[in-house]
């Protein structure tokens with residue numbers, strides 16, 4: 500694996516016995532304002548590059564977890580089913596390349612055992628399905644079990660007006676409960692090292708996960724912590740359905756992770772994949788110590 504790993508050129512991190520690789524789920528550009536919700540532009544524009552169109556680059560870095568017992572995909576990128584109009588609307592800058600990235604590790608989409616979408620927005624669930632030869636959407640990870648929170652799946656099946664704009668039915672085609680879909684309600688220990696938990700906040704059934712192995716740990720809070728620029732509990736995004744819940748979860752969990760020196764894993768950051776949580780001296784705020792930079796995927 501070591502040789503493959505260095506040849507793969509994919510960013511990677513080891514947490515005890517669990518290897519993490521970041522995969523290229525595509526890059527889009529979106530208006531920077533909503534990505535920082537109530538934060539004034541004068542503050543957020545110091546942290547990211549803003550174009551004349553007010554847009555900022557947003558990566559969608561899915562993760563592959565290789566544990567001693569399973570190969571797990573966390574979120575799935577934007578997929579490759581967008582129409583030309585959608586690609587223009589979301590300013591797709593780099594296409595979805597997860598199958599190609601997996602092949603650099605000697606793997607195929609059929610080798611994946613479990614898929615854990617943090618939630619059902621198109622930028623996380625777009626890669627769950629892809630078009631077959633007949634142009635019909637089918638599950639990308641054909642052998643995998645997909646794990647959703649019950650509260651999230653209920654919205655997928657019956658989206659309200661706000662969710663309908665980002666929960667696209669074609670992203671869930673072919674997912675059937677009891678066959679390749681498992682619905683959980685709250686905490687779920689998926690392997691001895693990986694635990695899922697319900698966060699809510701960004702969406703009603705948003706889930707995060709923690710990895711614990713050999714005394715090392717990492718946490719992924721999905722869109723409750725989309726990038727290193729969202730560490731401050733009050734820096735929430737306008738797409739959060741329940742922002743007060745996001746603030747409460749960050750205030751509760753980030754100091755815990757800092758005390759444990761856990762790695763925080765990022766999905767939307769364009770510069771780093773992960774950073775080690777640290778408490779700022781004499782404060783309750785969190786900063787990052789060591790970080791894992793993004794190489795060219």
Ligand SMILES: [Zn+2]
Nearest residue numbers: 620622623722
């Ligand atoms: Zn997102």
